[in-house]
Amino acid sequence: MKTLGSFCRVLPLCLVLLAARAATAVAQSNEPERDEAGRQTLAGANERIARYRMGMLVVRVLDRRGRPVANARVNVEQTRHAFLFGTNIFRLDPRDTSPAQRTYQQRFAALFNYATLPFYWGAFERAEGRPDYARLEAMARWCAARGVTPKGHPLVWQEVYPRWAPNDPDVVVPLLRRRVNDLITRYRGLINVWDVINEANAAASFDNGVGRWVRRDGAAAVVRDALSWARAAGAGRDDETFVYNDYETGPRNVALLSELQARGSLPDVVGIQSHMHQGAWPLARVWETCETFARFGRPVHFTEVTVVSAEPRTSINYHGPPATDWPTTPAGEARQAEYVADLYTLLFSHPAVRAITWWDLSDEGAWLGAPAGLLRRDMTPKPAYERLLELVRRTWWTHASGQTGRAGDYQTRAFLGSYSITVVGASGRTRTVPAEVTRNGDGQNVVTVRL
Structure with a gap:
């Protein structure tokens, strides 16, 4: 060699x-x-992994006036482990x-x-x-x-x-x-x-x-x-x-x-x-x-x-x-x-x-x-x-997708680490933002995306 x-x-x-x-x-x-x-x-082990290595990710989608956007498509893609x-x-x-x-x-x-x-x-x-x-x-x-x-x-x-x-x-x-x-x-x-x-x-x-x-x-x-x-x-x-x-x-x-x-x-x-x-x-x-x-x-x-x-x-x-x-x-x-x-x-x-x-x-x-x-x-x-x-x-890797509800939220359990989040509104308007999922005090990681 x-x-x-x-x-x-x-x-x-x-x-x-x-x-x-x-x-x-x-x-x-x-x-x-x-x-x-x-x-x-x-x-x-799997129960402990879910407890210690995952967190709740909430993607909150708002319009330009700060109002919740329902039925927006959300894609959550992990890019790195913590x-x-x-x-x-x-x-x-x-x-x-x-x-x-x-x-x-x-x-x-x-x-x-x-x-x-x-x-x-x-x-x-x-x-x-x-x-x-x-x-x-x-x-x-x-x-x-x-x-x-x-x-x-x-x-x-x-x-x-x-x-x-x-x-x-x-x-x-x-x-x-x-x-x-x-x-x-x-x-x-x-x-x-x-x-x-x-x-x-x-x-x-x-x-x-x-x-x-x-x-x-x-x-x-x-x-x-x-x-x-x-x-x-x-x-x-x-x-x-x-x-x-x-x-x-x-x-x-x-x-x-x-x-x-x-x-x-x-x-x-x-x-x-x-x-x-x-x-x-x-x-x-x-x-x-x-x-x-x-x-x-x-x-x-x-x-x-x-x-x-x-x-x-x-x-x-x-x-x-x-x-x-x-x-x-x-x-x-x-x-x-x-x-x-x-x-x-x-x-x-x-x-x-x-x-x-x-x-x-x-x-x-x-x-x-x-x-x-x-x-x-x-x-x-x-x-x-x-x-x-x-x-x-x-x-141990998160790839998730779905739609926001009436309150403009989409949530999923996600492994701790770095993410790319893409949101597409009904008009086709698209935003992609980075995010981190960590083990914080209240257990939720809220990412706000404005379309």
Whole structure:
């Protein structure tokens, strides 16, 4: 397959470094994915989706004198979800016009409204003082042109550490603070969501500047400091969102967040990774994870979701090169599709969850060499991609039409998000207006259209 642009020339290095995860990573359960508790939880999902992900839309049609217009035709067309459905787009190269790259872009844009962009320090700034601003700006502008929300990932992390960066925390901490401030201010208005710090719970096992910083000050203090830098750079803007991201779903992460809460330093979003290379999580565990982290009163993002389309592996070499002998299989693709539909339905139904990010879009270049993509290496869609497309853009998507009544109103239940509303009066006079459906206080979203 043709190389997909300049990023792919550094991607193998990133993948090897990304694989160097702590050996204490939480092992995945081999229990049945649909245990009885999971079945019961999933059984109420559609009711919860209707309650938490929909609102009442009222289109009120008036004439020029402010009088109600009856029998006007109304068409309601959703244009974007409020919920963030995403994936990383590490293989995006807007300059590449190859068929594979065009297909990659088309498949992404057809399904997703949220994208994770790679700001790994050691790849972004391979030579000191020479960060790759232009490539990441091009990726972010590609997203903006398509109504996609980009997220920068990550600003502070102990992995993908630059070879030139010092190991003395007294020296590296000012460099990291400058990096956080520089990136947030430079990309303001283009990238407003950031994974500020990644996996601090595991950092102490790394012998570099970040690892030594965590050993010296403690994980909670390091997370607090990084978030404080981000907030200072954000200058209190409401449109900036700062995430703490971790694969720890047990007591260590609960303790870290509890300490941050006690200090008044919680992140804006709690990011939960769910890499299931070793087996899909039982649905009851998924729900329990949502409940555990929802208690902190912050939105929960599932930031890195992996479900393989082959047999899971009980042993993963996080410190070695990507696997070359782990191909997707028809049976694995069928299992992946079934589980993914259940997983997304369950997560979409939990009121605290606001985003789900898949990891990676394609098997080509996927982390660990796993068959983790929604697309195969040749960019053809797996059944899981088709199932998600059906859910996200059809089942959970509003397209409605009808006529206004005597009071000039047309109303319908609609999924939260952005809309285009077209009204046609009896004379043929037509108006099209944008609208937003949100969960507001009285439960109604009233859009007034004057003909």
